[in-house]
Amino acid sequence: MANIQFHVQPGGKIQGRVRVPGDKSISHRSIMLGSIAEGTTTVTGFLEGADALATLNAFRDMGVQIEGPVNGQVTVHGVGLKGLKKPEKPLDMGNSGTSTRLLAGIIAGQDFDVTLIGDASLSKRPMKRVVDPLSAMGAVIETQEGGTLPMVIRGSGEPLKAIDYVLPMASAQVKSCVLLAGLYADGKTCALEPAPTRDHTERMLNGFGYEVHSEKVDAQQTRACLQGGGKLTGMHIDVPSDISSAAFFMVAAAISEGSDLVIEHVGMNPTRTGVIDILKLMGADLTLENFHEVGGEPVADVHIKYAPLKGIEIPEELVALAIDEFPVLFVAASAAQGKTVLTGAEELRVKESDRIQVMADALLAVGIDAQPTPDGMIINGGVQCVQRSAIQSHHDHRISMAMSIAGLRAVDTIVIDDCANVNTSFPTFLPLINQVGMVISAVEA
Ligand SMILES: O=C(O)C1=C[C@@H](OP(=O)(O)O)[C@@H](O)[C@H](O)C1
Numbered sequence: 001m002a003n004i005q006f007h008v009q010p011g012g013k014i015q016g017r018v019r020v021p022g023d024k025s026i027s028h029r030s031i032m033l034g035s036i037a038e039g040t041t042t043v044t045g046f047l048e049g050a051d052a053l054a055t056l057n058a059f060r061d062m063g064v065q066i067e068g069p070v071n072g073q074v075t076v077h078g079v080g081l082k083g084l085k086k087p088e089k090p091l092d093m094g095n096s097g098t099s100t101r102l103l104a105g106i107i108a109g110q111d112f113d114v115t116l117i118g119d120a121s122l123s124k125r126p127m128k129r130v131v132d133p134l135s136a137m138g139a140v141i142e143t144q145e146g147g148t149l150p151m152v153i154r155g156s157g158e159p160l161k162a163i164d165y166v167l168p169m170a171s172a173q174v175k176s177c178v179l180l181a182g183l184y185a186d187g188k189t190c191a192l193e194p195a196p197t198r199d200h201t202e203r204m205l206n207g208f209g210y211e212v213h214s215e216k217v218d219a220q221q222t223r224a225c226l227q228g229g230g231k232l233t234g235m236h237i238d239v240p241s242d243i244s245s246a247a248f249f250m251v252a253a254a255i256s257e258g259s260d261l262v263i264e265h266v267g268m269n270p271t272r273t274g275v276i277d278i279l280k281l282m283g284a285d286l287t288l289e290n291f292h293e294v295g296g297e298p299v300a301d302v303h304i305k306y307a308p309l310k311g312i313e314i315p316e317e318l319v320a321l322a323i324d325e326f327p328v329l330f331v332a333a334s335a336a337q338g339k340t341v342l343t344g345a346e347e348l349r350v351k352e353s354d355r356i357q358v359m360a361d362a363l364l365a366v367g368i369d370a371q372p373t374p375d376g377m378i379i380n381g382g383v384q385c386v387q388r389s390a391i392q393s394h395h396d397h398r399i400s401m402a403m404s405i406a407g408l409r410a411v412d413t414i415v416i417d418d419c420a421n422v423n424t425s426f427p428t429f430l431p432l433i434n435q436v437g438m439v440i441s442a443v444e445a
Pocket residue numbers: 024025026098170171172173174176197198323324347
């Protein structure tokens with residue numbers, strides 16, 4: 001594949017109004033739940049990025065009739081919990097961990113075998129975390145040695161065994177996998193999470209008329225439970241803008257003098273807003289305006305202006321609530337005066353890349369003092385970036401975009417290799433970031 005480099009002109013300020021594309025997590029779930037619902041589900045604001053499209057194509061391959069996406073509109077003709085068909089070929093999950101792990105839960109309840117495959121990055125990521133609970137529910141699953149893709153799920157059509165599963169890590173993907181398998185189980189299935197993670201699956205199941213009961217066990221732990229064997233009823237889903245995509249714009253405005261930006265219609269689900277809390281703790285001038293609710297999810301406009309940032313110790317309880325935003329938060333920390341310390345974030349090592357090591361290497365390549373630790377990073381910020389060598393994105397969309405934002409505090413042009421991957425979650429990143437004041441060109445190397 002051609003190497004699309006980003007060449008980022010140094011400096012600049014961020015101004016105006018912008019609306020980023022739809023939320024990736026909600027887009028995935030709109031197709032999954034729409035497909036196994038009875039009746040029609042209509043979706044607006046669907047993210048037309050490669051990950052959500054991998055989910056959409058997988059359900060088409062299992063016989064679901066899906067129209068679109070056209071301008072973010074999708075119509076899913078649901079087939080009910082038992083109406084999926086055996087696909088003729090392996091389902092290609094591309095780069096998407098969410099597609100793979102959530103689909104595994106649904107497929108475990110079918111009466112046919114499916115093979116899941118993925119790209120080089122996804123094929124290195126751990127799947128044991130979903131194989132363990134699904135096996136405990138009676139599913140038969142084969143992975144490669146080391147618990148990676150390709151993964152074969154052998155469905156018997158027999159009901160799965162309901163379990164009360166204690167998640168070993170704070171992962172919405174594992175929680176969702178267990179709950180989705182629970183739809184096909186012979187009783188009440190529960191997932192107990194050690195810390196709050198995004199709850200879009202629970203909210204959306206309730207929206208589809210399928211009761212999920214969530215209960216706080218203590219300040220950190222929540223148990224979500226559902227009864228197997230019910231039915232989902234098709235609905236309309238309006239997908240808010242993705243706070244994970246908005247985060248690149250928040251940090252861009254926060255670190256460049258003279259910036260004043262409004263990001264419209266951003267999803268404000270409290271299990272996703274860690275990035276806002278962390279930026280505020282660092283001293284960002286950020287306010288939320290025009291709060292309202294869209295299809296069971298809170299939404300607001302984010303108004304952010306430049307203000308000098310300071311280094312902080314990031315509270316561990318915010319880690320899972322900002323898990324995908326750390327690459328760009330490391331860029332904010334690089335611009336902040338003083339030391340920023342992140343701990344409790346070892347999950348970053350098993351994302352599309354090892355986001356601790358890869359970001360430490362990338363920041364070092366632009367002259368920032370960034371020291372990786374087993375579960376986080378220590379960054380001594382406050383200096384300008386200088387390009388010492390080309391930056392590698394390591395098949396990771398969030399590294400490409402985060403390091404683009406670093407250009408705002410650079411004295412040299414920053415060159416980032418292998419950036420076509422922004423299409424994974426944010427296909428319009430380049431035109432939108434250029435529209436608000438950066439100058440980034442895509443160059444075929
Ligand atoms: O459930 C989801 O939609 C997601 C959960 C998170 O992963 P983990 O649950 O593995 O932390 C996140 O990193 C991913 O981008 C999307």
